[in-house]
Amino acid sequence: MRTITLVVILLLIGITATAQTTIKGTVLDDNNQPIPGANVKLQGSPVGTVTDFDGLFSLTVEQSPPFTIEVSSIGFETSSTVITSESTEVTITLKEGTELDEVVISASRTPERIFESPVSVERFGIKEIKNTPAPDFYDGLESLKGVDINTNSLTFKSINTRGFASFANTRFVQLVDGMDNTAPALNFVLGNLIGMNEIDVNSVELLPGASSALYGANAFNGILFMTSKSPFDHQGISAYAKGGITSQEAAGDNEYYDYGIRIAHAFSDKFAAKANFAYLRGTDWFATSTVNVLNPNTDRTDPNYDGLNVYGDEVSTNIRGVGEILVGRGLLPAGAENILPDANVSRTGYLESDLNDYPAESIKFDAALHYRPFANDLELIYVGKVGRGTTIYQGANRYSIRNFFLQQHKIEVKNNNFFIRGYITDESAGDSYDTRFTGININRAWKDDETWFGEYAGTFVQATLAGALPEQAHATARQVADTGRLLPGTPGFESAFRRVVRDPDLATGSRFQDATQLRHADVNYNFSHITSDFADIQVGGSFREYKLNSFGTIFTDFDGPIRYSEYGVYTQIQKKFADERAKVTASMRYDKSQLFDGNISPRLSIGYTLGEERNHNIRASVQTGFRNPTTQDLYIGLDVGRAILVGSAQDNLDRDVRTFSGTDISGSGQAILGSDSVDIVGRSAYENSFSATSVLQGNPVRSTASPVEPEKVTAFEVGYRGKVDRFIIDVSAYYNQYKDFISTQNVIIPFYGEVGDGTLSLLALQNDDFEVYQAYTNSDEDIRSLGVTAGINTRLPGDFELGVNYTFAEQDLDEDRDPDFRTEFNTPKHKVKATFGHSNLFKNFGFNASYRWSDDYFWEAAFGNGDVPSFSVIDAQINYKIPSLKTILKAGATNIGGDEYFTAFGTGFIGSQYYISLTINDL
Template sequence: MRKITLVVMLIVSVIATAQTTIKGTVVDDSNQPIPGANIALQGAGVGTVTDFDGLFSLTVDQVPPFTITVSSIGFEATSVVISSDIQDLNVVLKEGNELDEVIVSASRTPERIFESPVSVERFGIKEIKTTPSVDFYDGLENLKGVDINTNSLTFKSVNTRGFATFANTRFVQLVDGMDNTAPALNFVLGNLIGMTELDVNSVELLPGASSALYGANAFNGILFMTSKSPFDHQGISAYAKGGITSQEAAGDNNFYDYGVRLAHAFSDKFAAKANFSYLRGTDWFANSEVNVLNPGTNRLDPNYDGLNVYGDEVSTNIRGVGEVLVDRGILPAGAENLLPDANVSRTGYLETDLNQNRAESVKFDAAMHYRPFADDFEVIYHGKIGRGTTIYQGANRYSIRNFFIQQHKLEFKNDNFFVRGYITDEDAGDSYDIRFTGININRLWKDDQTWFGEYAGTFAQATLAGQLPEQAHALARQVADTGRILPGTPEFLQAFQTVTSDPDLATGSKFQDATQLRHGDVNYNFSHITSDFADIQVGGSFREYKLNSSGTIFTDFDGPIRYSEFGVYTQIQKKFADERAKVTASVRYDKSELFDGNFSPRLSLGYTLGQDRNHNIRASVQTGFRNPTTQDLYIGLDVGRAVLVGSAEDNLDRDVRTFDDVSGEGRSILGSNSVTIVGRSAYENSFSVTSVENGAPQASTASPVEPEKILAFELGYRGKVNKFIIDVSGYVNQYTDFISQQNVIIPYYGQVGDQSLSLLALQNDDFRVYQAYTNSNVDIRSFGATVGVNTKLPMDFDIGVNYTYAKQDFDQEDDPDFIASFNTPEHKVKATFGHTDLFKNFGFNTSFRWSDSYIWEASFGNGDVPSFSVIDAQINYKIPKLKTTLKAGATNIGGDEYFTAFGTGFIGSQYYIGLSINNL
């Protein structure tokens, strides 16, 4: 018995430790190798990928028989039963089409894009490698329905379905499940802490409201980026790019971009990876000198305020200055009448004098993946850090310099559930406000009172001497500017450093912030239990903000401000009618501690038609909502043209400001040279700007901000007609309590509506403009449609064309003070044409974009964006023996410069060459 027992134990031990190795090749119908194909052991978390020659080797701790699955983007997946060790397995994958691609974003569960209940766009590994754009993130611009507004060489803002600014708070971007919004800024800084192209596994974009599954702020759309697993994609890969940026204002400047990825599976239980990338170049210069107060005039206008000129925002009524000088005995009695009853501004500095225009991005991330049971259960730690220098345009232009942001995530998951928690922490670094840099360099040299006093005194004396007004203005500015600090001098550099290191906007311009966000998610998919009836999911999330700007952005001067929100959801998905019909119903409840809770239901129906099931019709109705952002609630910031004040109840009395520009008559009324205003006045004692401009002052209707809501209807079709892949969709969005900002006028004295002192304050220019965060009093609608057609031409050329239509329905007369900021062209056309293998190892790709003209509305400025056309192109050559791809390309071929937002620099051309090694 002992011998038998020992034999049995030995056999069991051998079986338990047995390993099987399969080696082989994966090819297409033409017997061409498929690099990067996935080979996975069915039912376990074990796999590998093919190399550049389509070769693979997979060792598993199982004895035959077992099954492996082989798949690759653009091909139909296949399963192979392994009955013994195989050293020469040859797997042929049949070419599929984009309808067969699997997505997870639309329903939080894997499904063919063909069966998605809502519109979705996918940007896979093939598209990433062949994009003619300089990097994959820029390549998203070629997707239908997508707008990318270019703020900087390194800061691109992605949006869908309208209502976009650079602070795009209606669009969410998730990277491996983490929202990479900067929590104080409330928007994504492009791809600053995204991922390098070496680590991108897939990009999915879900346009339209998605609150039913993804919660608050998944309002206009959501972008999902997922990275490669170190279990499946191992080895060392790298890329290097270099070239020039070419712009009329900036000239030709070098840029370069490097990246490396290291990944290794140490066993079938533990794997790790690390990524690093570095980009540096010269940003697009913003050098518009358009006079925003009086377009068509130039710097000869005494009250000139240039669009990209800063410091000239400081302006005052020159006759009022004369009155003060007369009161003080500096000018003789009556001299004030020699001065015009008009404003004069200080001399400003060009943006190119106040900004180094350096674009830089440094990204690093590392992840450890642990599968304790060598199956699909996985524990992941993922840490990401990013540091960058870029330009951001909000109420002002900001130099985001050495901005630092980090995220740390811990996640537990398998095929049926995940639990994740992460923290986002930001540090503004050496960032500063460009407008206040110009203003306070001026003031550091000579205070406003002295400068305007010299201007007024010189003007009066010149007028007495018989000079014409134009001559008197020129002489007055020359005298007041005598000794002014000039760009390029040591004195200017010293003043610049002093101002940009000072966070007090009365004297400096430093952007100071260390805000944090904590977030947790959980989801469980019961489909493995309930599949006979329906697929059912439940989930939830929790988020906490910790605002910490030391009183420089928010009203957190006495310590950090904290508030939180949570949400729960469920979804049921059922197929019937021979699995041709699919119904998806979901509902989510979200609650912020500052507002009442919101329910967000969604219902969608998909139906597959045709004998070959090649046609699918989808329809959906869903609601969404957006909570006011951290700035909507707690900002307290004077940006020069206006004071921004958040409308959270506990913020209204925290924002207290003192102004000392009271007129002579106002000083008599107040008995003081200064006045104190509390933020609450923006909502309770203010005039409508439009009514004042129209000469009939009326009280503002701005009220504290509430959550914004949307009701969205969508109808679409996806299908294959002969060799053509067609995707058509249309939508109508109905917004309620639409969130925006409204400028209001707060008088220094009197109560709005009293028809006496408050009107006198307006007459004496004794008021201050505030920007209130509020909701529109009228409903706003938008609607649009997209059409996309892709096919293969003879000789396997790829071609795709798409068209996007977008329109808002809002009558400005219904709410004259409200700015909707649709900021979207009505018509867009995009096209791509290329060949992945025109001849052996050589391919190319081109893209074309045309955008209709549109009006840009934002707090920095309003203006027309002319229509533009852009052509990008690239060629590539593969060297299989070296596992290397060479690539050369250009964006905006022809160099016809354009811009996508009023106030930004013109976008020129980029020319680049690069190589990637072992990027499967």
């Protein structure tokens, strides 16, 4: 009997221990409106769920009452409710908080209120994503203060903060669930072309300024964190569909559509999975500028015309030099060369629209497996992402990126205190090609340069002898030399176009090949659960390896892939004191590249909370950043027409060897050389070259370009965040000092002679026997930048929401001391942005509008330098919720009014975009 009694007692204990309680309920806001996506969890436990579209939830816990559940949602104050009954159905109302209550992770690698962040940080959450009038969340980031988005294409936007950026924004890092989605060979992020599905975004955080102390090399000007939704917390099937038109004067009206679906399910409290798919297609903004980049005051009648968005006309030569060669060969009578002008003439080019039909496409798929072996916070994650895109990239040239493919695979182990992750990034250039070399080599496929210039020179002489004026002689010469030229739309042109874009040899084709890989590993441990009585302490590190593999078309890897690696370790200590009003954060990181000496990056920040209600916070920080030279800075070897780009890694300087022959070298040069060809080694760009500016000014001097070294910045920042009555205020100011600033210099290498010899090298310049190279180097000049951002957000009577922010940015540089050096600051001095909206103007109906004004600024980059005029843009959207269908219907437009503008010299004008979207079950 005692045994039976003991068994019964043990069974009852087991039943009690495994008792389950299910709580059902609704989460509402102050206006009794449901809050979808609110987190509901058992206090002190990772067990939880989220509310559905109607604010409903069901939570099952293996615990008997009483216990406490916590309910939280971004923009609302967290609420705790004690559950006392096993069959409880509750209604929980969340009080609306402020954006100061939002939690961010990026600033310190640990969760903290944005109010107490030690440095400037911007957040773009689910609420902002749903309310943005932009066509997608990534475009919506442009409403954040201090943020620039340079639009290169409908599918390629480049984010920048605090200046110094082109489309190859190598000073800015973008992380998606901890993975750097930089294209390894290009060394910059292709926007959201192959990034994240909009309905899978949980939050976006942007950290402007230097962040190397925690995030290493290249987290120099800013870092963007995109975090996806967990399949444990956000389950079900969600989908969206968008459709509309893009409207541009040059391109007309074109259809645009974007579809996406997310499927997520937790099979148990241990295993969950999700998958996302998105597809976008449209027509890109046409680039149609025909301004003469060599002489903007002339038009296409200029014999040496070189149009900005015209390609093939970069091929140019001194026509008198051609006459001398023809006379020497007996093809023109003696003295005929004197009839020809001592000036350059260019071949006839093709419009960009002749070489690109402007498709814009993005296909993204990702899947993730999440496993919690003990049903607690320890989690094992596998993520696989693949994407293919078609877009336009503007670097040294304009590139048609066709079927670009990138894949990433990550394995991660984490809990609340640590993570270990490793991932690989692999890219393929697909069918991408260089539009400039497409135009050049279609011309050459029809008629080689020597023949074309010979016909031009001969015809010019004949026309002049017949009494034609110079302008008439030039027109006649071009007409004769162009006779039979391949015209766009003809079978001959299309056949030549197909051959050229499939040929990776830039002497005859324009395709670029690439299969570069990046391997990366991260680890971080937060000891705060052990050391919290003293301070919060973290340690971590990372390792990265590059494997460059462009088959010799971009890099000098013609004999096989080039590999190099870098690593870093860091620590951070964070301490609160003075009744937890003061917080000090100190960080330090050591990084070492295989190619350079090690670098130490410290950061120190102090924050203090003021006011009886603790609603004012002031902060100050000193932080450092550094960036290693990019793969292109180091190993590129690419002829882009106007210049030859040569990387300055020591083992690259002698790998780039180019032979110049035939019409590249004048008759005088051949006599001196005793040969009709010459080999130029990349090392000459740094050791035997003239400054390009000095040659243009008629006073040739030796170039100061030296092989590139890592770049460093010291950033000083002060700021204030707080609540004053109904207003949320965030103001910050920064001052940056740069050392060894990385950029490029154009240099001129003579085909013979040593720079400084006073004879042969100067004769080479006189005879046009030289080549322009672009060298990657550092500036010896002091470069500084400073700026201020200020934002005010408030809720007006009637629950209307208003936000206004202002950004000031300026660089301090004496350009006269180093005229060859380009910093590519590329940022307006003044920007103003505003948003106005209401999430529930009347039942189920909301709207939002945004306004952006940008000051004019000067854009400088390898492709071209020029003014970007001031512009103003208004975007707006209205939305209607259909609760019974768990659906949101939205209609919106960007650039209302259609006043076209551009954000970078050489890109297409940005027109208007009109769309309607339907989103189902977006939790």
